[in-house]
Amino acid sequence: MNKVLxxxxxxxxxxxxxxxxLIGLFMMPVFMGGAIVVQLLTRDQVDLSERKLAVVDKTGRIYQTIEKSAAHRNEQEIFTEEDGNKKQTQAKFLIEEFKVEDGSSDRFDIELARRVKEGELFAYAVIDANVLDAAQPGQVSYYTQTPSYQTLLNWxxxxxxxxxxxIHIEEMQLSPESVAALTQQIPVKQFGLVEKDADGQVKEAKEENRILTxxxxxxxxMLMFMMIMSVAPAMLNNVLEEKMQKISEFLVSSITPFQLMLGKLLGSVAVGLTLSAIYLSATFALAYSYGYGDAVRPELYVWFVFYLFVALVIFGSIFSAIGAACSEIRDAQSLMTPVMLLVIIPMFCMGPILDSPSSTFSKVxxxxxxxxxxxxxxxxxIPPGPASWEIVxxxxxxxxxALACVWAAGKVFRIGVLSQGQAPSFAKLISWVFTK
Amino acid sequence: MSVVNITNVNKTYGKHLAVSNLSLEVPQGSLYGFIGPNGSGKTTTIRMILRIIHPDSGSIHVLGADSAAAANDQLGYLPEERGLYKKLTVRRMLLYYAALKGMSPAEASSEAKRWLTHFELTNWANKKIETLSKGMSQKVQFIASIIARPKLLILDEPFSGLDPVNTEAIRSTILKLREAGTTVIFSTHDMEVAEKMCDFVFMIYKGNKVLDGTLASVKSQYGADSIHLRWDGSSEQLHQIQGVQRVVDMGRYQELQVAGDPQEILRTLVSRGSVQHFEITQPSLHDIFIRIAGPEASMDAQSSKNQNAEFGAAS
Structure with a gap:
């Protein structure tokens, strides 16, 4: 054990x-901070060119409101004030009415489509004559050659x-008070649970901060994923480099290949834990200074360290076995691909699990x-967390x-570290695991 | 007392038989030379002694122990293909290797200092390995193999790629270690070095032991059938002389393997040219090596195989 240490x-x-x-330590937050800064900087980089919309209103009752709303929007709603200066942040919408005679069989849309293609219009919309028919309402059809721009459509x-x-309310002749009562929005707030402490004191439920949750x-x-991605492939490179530089043979004349692999694994895991400790401390200090010191339950730190340790052991041992089995980085990369999928699987599952952490899928x-x-x-x-039996x-x-991975990786490492030539197939690697 | 005791060891890689039924004893305090062509099984044998790989059958006892952990701290090893951590300083790397051999930091530090001084590398102690010349790196690797004061030192091609000055520095250190009681096994392709340095010679060819014993006993197996000759004639002329079986042109002199009367051969030579040097001697190790593993030996073996096959077919 001493030699392992x-x-x-x-x-x-x-x-x-x-x-x-040191570069990695500082660059990771710099890149993440940089990404946020870039997003903030590019947030204001909006295309402010005017969007011209032609409206065919077959009801003859809606266009006026559309025009007025656009005018109001163009004057009031597309600006922000910064230090007393008015700054336009969204594009103006210019509305034009396109009249179609009742009962006309002309294909007016050909003309409108041409104008859109030529850039004279951004889009055109056709309001069906029966949109005000409560029993069988029609629809509004919106035509554009820029479907990715949704702001005009949503507006x-x-x-x-x-x-x-x-118009419906007006036709029902309801009073403004009735309309207000009918359209009133009641706020729904989210809370945790009321708790009773050991002294019998009731602790009121706290309002949940959805973002923080x-x-x-x-x-x-994300931090665990980044740590795995920083440590495990680095282990592969390290083992492969020692093999290519013929250091491994010298080392295994002093210690067994298993001891060598275990020592490397523990060293790399310690590096990952050190990095995490630095980032967690910095994040905690930052959160504390902004009054969010208790945003993370203390036991979560313990769980994080435990799971990070196990993850680094699993992926570190697999990657080091691949490094030992190959003689060239190119071969290692091809063997690494399926293992990378295992690392990435949790990222794909994150959405459904955040949405429903207790579903059967999440449990399995x-x-x-x-x-x-x-x-x-x-x-x-995510409160309240899984059942105790699931955790156990x-x-x-x-x-x-994790122990099986270390054992199997040790077997592969023992044979692979001195092998030369073409990289073994996965089947060969598995046969090495069961070689005496 | 034997430091290494190998008994009936076999090792195969897939279908390739790397070592076949090998038995060998290396006496304590001896300098044992392992010779043999490339791919003959030398490195496999060395790796099995070091427990880097394990034999398929047979037993290997090193320093009286049969488990890896028991003896490994008392072994020093210089692999054929050198490998050092390029980004580490010389001192730090030596301390790491010493720690792997179970040395305390204080002991390791003192030994590192001693050997760096011995090899005139003191000024390089805190420099990174990548800044060293090839010769310096080789010396550092050599120090790494002896820093833990091993009882058995195994050197795979210790002189390869070294200039004469560095060769001499390492050669004299090996001899001093042997004098101090360290048993040394080294493999080499340089027969002259093996002949000058080794107490015992072991030759492996195609996985089989073909020579083993003191240099004198090995040579005596071949008798005094060699002549070292310096004359003004050509090698082609020598081939035409009756009784000369083989000629090895060494440049400034020729080495002949003869089957007939040497005096008769001398008379023929004198009649055909001017002889400056004529010495009847035992074959050199180089010559023995060539006789066993050279192309002519392979052809002889093939032709005898063919003859046997023909004989078998005829009968």
Whole structure:
């Protein structure tokens, strides 16, 4: 065991004293912060060119409102004030009425389509004559060659529906008070649960911060993913490099290949935990300074460290076995691809699990050992968390799987680290696992 | 007392028989040379002694132990293909290797200092390996193999790629270690070095042991059937002389393997040219190596195989 620790210590010291570690340490938040800054900067980079809309109103009763709403919007709603300066943030909508004679069989839409193609119009809309028929309402058809721009369509939808509703209310001759009562919106707020402490004191339920509720599991998942991606492939490169530089043979004359792999694994896991500790401390300090110090339950830190440790052991051992089995980085990359899928699976499952953490899908996928560390953490982080039996069962499964990975990787490492030439196939790797 | 005791060891890689029924004893304090052509089984044998790989059958005892952990801290190893951590400093790398051999940091530090001074590398102790010349790197790797004061030192091609000065530095250190009681096994392709340095020679060819013993005993198996000759004639002329079986042109002299009377051959040579040097001797290790593993030996083996086949077919 002492020699394992010697290797682990050496790996750890080499990694954390390298320039790459320091650069990575600072670059990760810089990139993430940079991404946010870029989003903020580009948020205001909106195309402000005017959008001209032709409206064919077959009811003859809605166009006026559309025109007035556009004028109001163009004057009042598309500006923000910064330091007393008015700044336009959205495009103006210019509305034009296109009249069609009743009963005309002319294809007026050919003409409108031509104008859209030539850039004279941005879009045109046709309001069916029966949109005001409550029994069988018609529709509004919106035509454009730029379907990705949804702002004009959404605005038109709101204006037309509002006007249709107003006309119906007017025809029903309801009083303004009745209309207000009918259209009143009641706020619905989300709370946690009322709790009773040991002294019998009732603690009132706190209003849930929806953003915070999802931010913690999401941030934890992303951090764990980044740590795996930083540590596991680096282990592969490290093992492969030692093999290519013929250092491995010298090392395995002093220690067994299994001890060597285990030492490297522990050293790399320690690097991942150190990185995480730095990021978690910095995040906590930042959250604390903004009054969100208690946003993360203390036990979540423990779960995060535990799951990160297990994840790094699983993927670190698999990647180091691949590194030992190959003699060239190109071969390693092709063997790495299926393993990368295992790392990415939890990212694909994140959406459904955040949406419904107690669904059957969430329960089953979080018991799949390679996905357990990331997904179980997400489920635990979303109140009220999974049932105790799920946590116990998933912990037993994932720890057993991690130990099996280390054992199998040790077997592959033992044979692979001295092998030369073409990389083995997956079938060959599996046969190495069961070679005496 | 034997430091290494190999008994009936076999090792195969797939269908390839790398070592066949090998038995070998390496006496304590000896300098044992492993020779053989490339791919003959030398490195496999060395790796099995080091427990880097395990034999399919047979047993290997090293320093009286049959488990890897028991003996590994007392072994020093210089692999044929050198490998050092390029980004580490010389000192840090030596301390790491010493720690892997179970040395305390204080002991390792003192030994590192001693050997760096011995090889005139003190000024390079805190420099990264990648800044060293090839010769310096080889010396650092050599120090790494001896820093833990091994009882058994195994060197795979220790002189390959070294200039004469560095060769001499390592050669003299090996001899001093042997004098201090370290048993040394080294493999080499340089027969002259093996002949000058080794107490014992072991040759493996196609996985089989073909020579084993002291240099004198190995040579005595071949008798005094060699002549070292320097004359003004050509090698082609030598081939035409009756009794000369083989001629190895060494440049400034020729080495002849003869079957007939040497005096008769000398008379023929004198009649055909001017002889400057004529010495009846035992074959050199180089010559023995060529006789066993050279192309002529392969052709002889093939022709005898063919003859046997023809004989078998005829009968």
């Amino acid at each position: 010697v290797v682990a210590r050496n790996e750890y010291l080499i990694a954390i004293t390298s320039k790459a570690f 038109l939808r709101g204006v037309v529906n509002g006007e249709v509703k107003r 999802f931010a913690v599991p999401f941030a934890g998942l 996928i979080s018991l799949f050992p390679p996905a357990t560390p990331m997904l179980m953490f997400v489920r635990i982080a 069962l998933s912990t037993i499964l994932v720890v057993a799987f």
